Amino acid sequence: MTIASTSPHKLASAxxxxxxxxxxVMSLVIFTAICGLLAAPGSIHPVIGFxxxxxxxxxAGASAALNQWYEYDIDAVMKRTANRPLPAGRMDRETALHFGIGLSVFSVLLMGVAVNWLSAVILAFSIFFYAVIYTIWLKRSTPQNIVIGGAAGAFPPVIGWAAVTGDVTLMPILLFAIIFFWTPPHFxxxxxxxxxxxxxxxxxxMPVVAGRQSTRKQVAGYSLVLAACAIAPFAIGATGAGYGATAITLSLAFTFLSFRVGVSKTEDPSAMRAEKDLFKFSIFYLFALFGALVADRMIFA
Amino acid sequence: MSEIDPKNTAMSPAEQKAYQAKQKQRAAIMAGLLFFLVVLFYLITFVKINSSIS
Incomplete structure (x- = not known):
């Protein structure tokens, strides 16, 4: 027999x-998933697509809940996250764990029953990857944590694509690679x-462990790989010139801003103009690139 | 099997009121979500049956 630890004062609000x-964070996941779904060849009934x-x-919500269940101690000491429900004491950990697991199981079953089981398997793996491999295992043990975490965030367009086609080809793998290589410079x-x-x-x-200069060089390096991945769909003939022109223009700008970060020597966070510009542009970059992909598919398909 | 910790159950009238308000709010949202899911599953079934016929 166990004593329920839930205090009545901590009944979580909706x-x-x-x-x-x-x-x-979910808004980006939804956006890239919709783009993967719309860019895939073939059609899907609007109800099934929804x-x-x-x-x-x-x-994605389930992964986030499990992440916060595990990271309540880290969240409590960081200003940006200290007011989240767990560190602020408005919810107990048990509730977050139950909510996360319940939502995970429901989302995977919903995907499997209503859409297809390949999408459900990839969704289940992405939740496992984010909650266990990234959050529990690697985030606290390696400075490459963001690189690995990027993989978890890169699954949505692949799942969206698989929901339409029932398979995974080179194109969704490239969409995965774009988000995967975009994540390190962004974060x-x-x-x-x-x-x-x-x-x-x-x-x-990375800036804590390897130092700012090493991180800046890696940001510049990743921007080159990202540019190659972003332009690849056009280069292999999977998209039209509209996407190609957009990808080249955006990637040139991203690479320029990344190299500006690469040569920066500033140690004062308030004076880090190049880093702040890159962070802001990186969000626009991803939205614009995926938007161009969908527009290209709609116009040239 | 679990039981409520008696040390945690004592609430002042104000706390009890707040607790019940939260419960009521959650119940209303849960009812809305269940209704939404009923409609969604009806539509999914409808689409699946239609696509298997055609």
């Missing part, structure tokens, strides 16, 4: 349960100017 799903996006969103740019917060939490972020 708003806090919603906050546990990291709605802002269900696929819903399942992907719920899966390291942020980590460079909020370095102190990660240091305080003891998370081995």
């Amino acid at each position: 708003r806090d349960l919603f906050a546990l799903t990291k709605p802002r 269900t696929a996006i819903l399942a992907i969103s719920l899966g 390291w740019a942020l980590a460079l100017f909020v370095n102190s917060d990660y240091s305080k939490a003891g998370v081995p972020m």
